Amino acid sequence: MSNLLAIFLGMALVNNMVLVKFLGLCPFFGVSKKLSSAFSMGIAVLLVMLVASGVTWPVYHLLLAPYGVEFMRTVIFILVIASLVQIIEMAIKRTNLTLYNAFGIYLPLITTNCAVLGITFINIDQTYSFLESLTAALGAGAGFTLVLIIMSGIRERLGLADPPKAFKGTPIAFITAMLLGLSFLAFNGMV
């Protein structure tokens, strides 16, 4: 149990997807302008990470590893994740339109997100068990959502600030991200 907790915290804070591993940077800057959309995006990524880890683990350990085709994992994982997200999007769109309006519109963005692909590779590289993989995905998703929410909160306030003209918009967002990354460095070596 304590092992799972360590994996969760490690993925969420110490090895944060965005600020430490530098994965999923496009949504980090693209969807972090408004708090509400950042939250929706974060939750959508979390769910896709969970499902992707849950599917790619058996695919790797039951299909790829026994036949010695581990080197094809990138291609196969992309294929599996992309078709999976397609099915999820279809299911949400046809059963719950309200949910689709809230989260579904972000799903196509996530299909080939590097953070989602990244967590599946980390699971394999760390030789996690199935349960550990799911915990790692949950932690990574939670860390991603956390950073996205912090960033969007700062950016909403940045809109009121008065930086020099040359720094307005994206440059000041990059500087903010740098400071945020520095502060997450403090978690280093915790787990």
Add this chain to the structure above:
Amino acid sequence: MMQTTITIILLSLIGFIAGLLIFLASKFLPKEDESLGETVRIKEFLPGADCGACGHPGCFAYAQAVTKDKQVFAKTPCPTLAQDKEGMKKLETYLGLKSEAKIGKKAVVHCTGQSETLADYRGIETCKAASQLASGFKECPYACLGLGDCVAVCPTGAISINPERKVAVVDWETCIGCGLCVEACSQGLTELVPANMPQYLGCNYQAARDIPGRKRCPDGCIHCKICVKVSQNGEVTWDETKDLPHFDPEKCLPAHAAIEKCPRQIIKKTATYKEPSAISISAVSKSKPLR
């Protein structure tokens, strides 16, 4: 050789299974909500400003509500579309019904911007922040601060700040009456009035909430009530809580006499103001042109 064959077989197998799953999902999941296509078609007719003036959270939600019940459109037509007669007609013919002709709403700003600046404000450049410091930096505590919170929220760009007097001015041609500026104004100066309202008061100085040391500008209402006295048909009444004249939005009567008699000349004519016929009050023609 063996390795290559296995790889090819495995890859095509996984690809085939993924494709099969998507096929099965699209076949056996409940069909797409019929209304979705209809909603998208109705949304094509809407302006897409997502202003929320209709009371729904955005154009898509409004289209959904109309798809479910067409009477929604008849009862509360999209206020933004109502400005555009041709677009309105297109949606009416598409839905096959007529909307109740509703008079739209327009925003007015109850300030002429004559108040002197008391202090040099250097801080966050929003009215909301500036108003936190002693009701703003103008001599009149009710004055428009001119930092443009309303300009920022206006979806159609109908509000601009007059550069000379630093006061928000609404262009009734482009105003869609969504009311976002009413919420944004920290001084409570913007108000929605019916589009056929002929005049509004260019002041919000409330004697009932007088602040010692602060005073009204040369354009400020002095609460003389002469506008009420000269109005024969009850076009102007006195709002006791605000201590300011009030124009009934239900009646929207033109107050020619009051506009003429106001000692501060602050009952401003709107875009829908019509000059009275020559016989009734000839004096009006001499009145100062509206700024």
